[in-house]
Amino acid sequence: MTPDEFRKHAHELADWMADYMENVENLPVKSLVKPGEIFHKIPDKPPLQPESFDSLMRDFNDIIMPGITHWQNPNFFAYFPANTSPASILAEMLTATLGAQCMIWETSPAAAELEEKMMIWLRDLIGLPREFEGAIQDSASTATLTAILTAREKATGFLSNSDGIEKSGVLKIYCSEQTHSSVEKAVKISGIGKNNLVKIPVKDDFSMNPEKLEEAIIFDKNNGKTPCCVVATLGTTGTTAIDNLKAIGGICRKSNVWLHVDAAMAGTALLLPEFQWMLEGKEYIDSFVFNPHKWMFTNFDCTAYFIKDAATLIRTFEILPEYLKTRTRGKVNDYRDWGVPLGRRFRALKLWSVIRTYGVNGLREKIRNHIAIAAKLSEMISEESDFEILAPVIISVVCFRYNPAGYSEEQINGLNEKLNHQLNDTGKLYLSHTVLNGKYTLRMVTAQTNVTLDHVRKAWFLIKDTARGLIH
Numbered sequence: 001m002t003p004d005e006f007r008k009h010a011h012e013l014a015d016w017m018a019d020y021m022e023n024v025e026n027l028p029v030k031s032l033v034k035p036g037e038i039f040h041k042i043p044d045k046p047p048l049q050p051e052s053f054d055s056l057m058r059d060f061n062d063i064i065m066p067g068i069t070h071w072q073n074p075n076f077f078a079y080f081p082a083n084t085s086p087a088s089i090l091a092e093m094l095t096a097t098l099g100a101q102c103m104i105w106e107t108s109p110a111a112a113e114l115e116e117k118m119m120i121w122l123r124d125l126i127g128l129p130r131e132f133e134g135a136i137q138d139s140a141s142t143a144t145l146t147a148i149l150t151a152r153e154k155a156t157g158f159l160s161n162s163d164g165i166e167k168s169g170v171l172k173i174y175c176s177e178q179t180h181s182s183v184e185k186a187v188k189i190s191g192i193g194k195n196n197l198v199k200i201p202v203k204d205d206f207s208m209n210p211e212k213l214e215e216a217i218i219f220d221k222n223n224g225k226t227p228c229c230v231v232a233t234l235g236t237t238g239t240t241a242i243d244n245l246k247a248i249g250g251i252c253r254k255s256n257v258w259l260h261v262d263a264a265m266a267g268t269a270l271l272l273p274e275f276q277w278m279l280e281g282k283e284y285i286d287s288f289v290f291n292p293h294k295w296m297f298t299n300f301d302c303t304a305y306f307i308k309d310a311a312t313l314i315r316t317f318e319i320l321p322e323y324l325k326t327r328t329r330g331k332v333n334d335y336r337d338w339g340v341p342l343g344r345r346f347r348a349l350k351l352w353s354v355i356r357t358y359g360v361n362g363l364r365e366k367i368r369n370h371i372a373i374a375a376k377l378s379e380m381i382s383e384e385s386d387f388e389i390l391a392p393v394i395i396s397v398v399c400f401r402y403n404p405a406g407y408s409e410e411q412i413n414g415l416n417e418k419l420n421h422q423l424n425d426t427g428k429l430y431l432s433h434t435v436l437n438g439k440y441t442l443r444m445v446t447a448q449t450n451v452t453l454d455h456v457r458k459a460w461f462l463i464k465d466t467a468r469g470l471i472h
């Protein structure tokens with residue numbers, strides 16, 4: 001493709017993209033294709049002769065688009081969002097065009113230095129102490145793995161890195177029963193072992209019970225094990241419960257245990273001064289992760305990872321083969337030493353674009369609005385006697401179920417599961433579920449970039465009508 005042909009297609013694509021943004025609200029939220037349907041429409045063999053980009057776009061529209069679930073439809077209420085915004089998309093276009101691989105400072109000084117500055121902006125915006133330094137990671141899962149590996153090395157005097165995990169005795173990791181599965185994955189990968197992950201019971205509000213944590217740490221110490229790291233969550237995936245950092249952090253400090261905080265979703269709420277209470281006890285935090293690629297209008301992938309002692313992080317991950325030795329080493333940040341991958345995309349650019357284009361006040365206004373919509377939804381649900389709220393509503397997630405009188409728990413679970421599938425099959429909205437104390441729970445997340453109270457109100461009417469239609 002020549003630059004002129006590229007220009008023509010890029011202009012057409014820009015139109016396609018703007019049209020998509022205008023129309024996405026009218027597309028079915030959840031793709032309704034059957035397994036294998038897309039696979040069988042794609043030829044078994046690649047073309048030998050060049051094909052035109054136009055023919056690719058035709059197939060994209062005919063074959064691919066029906067198999068897309070539209071996360072940017074404001075009626076997407078499932079999981080947690082993966083928000084984009086025009087500012088972020090434009091910056092991604094620049095990143096793709098430059099195609100810079102930003103593994104070390106020299107391979108694009110602007111990428112390294114903009115990343116350093118963006119991590120300072122974000123650190124200050126969310127209220128982490130000034131001694132924290134940050135790097136962008138591809139996902140919260142990777143950031144949590146990075147934290148657990150760093151905690152492992154700190155606990156073993158870097159012995160696991162040099163001699164292998166079996167020389168280090170038995171390490172123990174702690175998290176609550178409501179913690180995201182990425183912690184279990186990290187514990188498996190780190191060599192610490194799934195059976196050394198201790199899941200601490202939660203309180204009525206689904207936050208970690210600090211007393212049970214302390215008991216577990218003491219028990220393990222008395223049995224010759226080494227407590228290594230506690231993962232606390234701000235905004236659990238099921239209900240956005242907030243673990244008590246002050247109580248948990250005090251326990252970690254006493255026992256010299258690393259405190260990692262997973263705020264993948266709720267970290268964005270820390271932009272609001274009225275949510276700084278979530279960070280009470282922040283002086284105890286060793287590492288912290290949140291995902292601008294969830295709620296902060298920045299295209300996937302973009303995870304902000306912060307660490308108090310960057311030297312320990314770097315000592316855990318650095319490698320120095322001959323071809324990576326440079327004259328600037330030690331004077332600049334070479335981010336390949338701050339995590340798992342060597343190669344890195346220029347991801348700071350989209351953060352810069354998002355933060356500048358919205359302005360901090362613009363970001364805060366949108367986030368506040370999402371939180372207000374959740375509060376309003378929770379109010380509307382509470383007004384109906386045949387529905388019930390199943391967890392405290394803290395940020396932008398409402399957990400509830402249909403609970404008509406005269407049915408057994410088992411029947412209620414069945415009804416809610418049926419309700420969830422029936423709603424999603426309409427294509428008009430997309431909800432996901434969790435199970436709380438044995439109850440099948442619908443989760444409605446009001447945090448899509450463009451969601452309004454009007455979308456939520458219409459969705460709520462559909463939910464109510466569909467639910468009542470199930471038994472009448």
Ligand SMILES: *Cc1c(COP(=O)(O)O)cnc(C)c1O
Pocket residue numbers: 080138139140141142180182233235236237262263264265291303
């Ligand atoms: C979404 C989520 C994760 C995983 O995030 P990825 O970036 O997809 O790895 C981890 N923890 C919590 C609390 C989450 O909500």
